[in-house]
Amino acid sequence: KMANETLKAQLGNAAWRLFHTILARYPDEPSKQEQTTLNQYIHLFAQVYPCGDCARHFQGLLSKYPPQIKSRKTAALWGCHIHNKVNERLEKPEYDCTTILEDYDCGCGSDEKEDDK
Numbered sequence: 001k002m003a004n005e006t007l008k009a010q011l012g013n014a015a016w017r018l019f020h021t022i023l024a025r026y027p028d029e030p031s032k033q034e035q036t037t038l039n040q041y042i043h044l045f046a047q048v049y050p051c052g053d054c055a056r057h058f059q060g061l062l063s064k065y066p067p068q069i070k071s072r073k074t075a076a077l078w079g080c081h082i083h084n085k086v087n088e089r090l091e092k093p094e095y096d097c098t099t100i101l102e103d104y105d106c107g108c109g110s111d112e113k114e115d116d117k
């Protein structure tokens, strides 16, 4: 069995990839419903995240830095900044957020193009 630290890092990697990819695919002009859904998703994610310490700490960050859900750009930048808060606590390097939208490509292309699905 792999060491606990390795497993925790793998879980974190996978979780962050999904997290940032969802934000990078969020609509440019979300409806009220879409905004509510994203906000709830992020808060529920923080509640169900399997590492208890991480979840508790992340919930604290969410109260301090509430999700920015007005547009894709603001949501993606917010996600990058809050991940940087976690990086800071874990003494990891700060990530450059300027190309965040390009950095997280879902590989699904435009929703209209059947080929990319």
Ligand code: FAD
Residues within 6 Å of the ligand: 008, 009, 010, 011, 012, 013, 014, 015, 016, 020, 049, 053, 054, 055, 057, 058, 079, 080, 081, 082, 083, 084, 086, 087, 090, 092, 094, 095
């Ligand atoms: P990760 O932080 O997993 O990042 C993966 C990749 O994303 C990086 O290699 C980089 O390419 C990119 N990246 C880095 N920073 C950013 C950014 N700001 N924006 C966008 N992309 C970025 N671990 C603990 O030990 N204690 C905790 O309290 C803890 N809390 C966590 C809370 C949450 C919500 C999550 C999802 C994970 C948490 N983790 C915690 C795990 C931790 O954040 C890392 O995932 C883990 O330590 C592995 O780190 P890593 O160096 O592989 O990079």
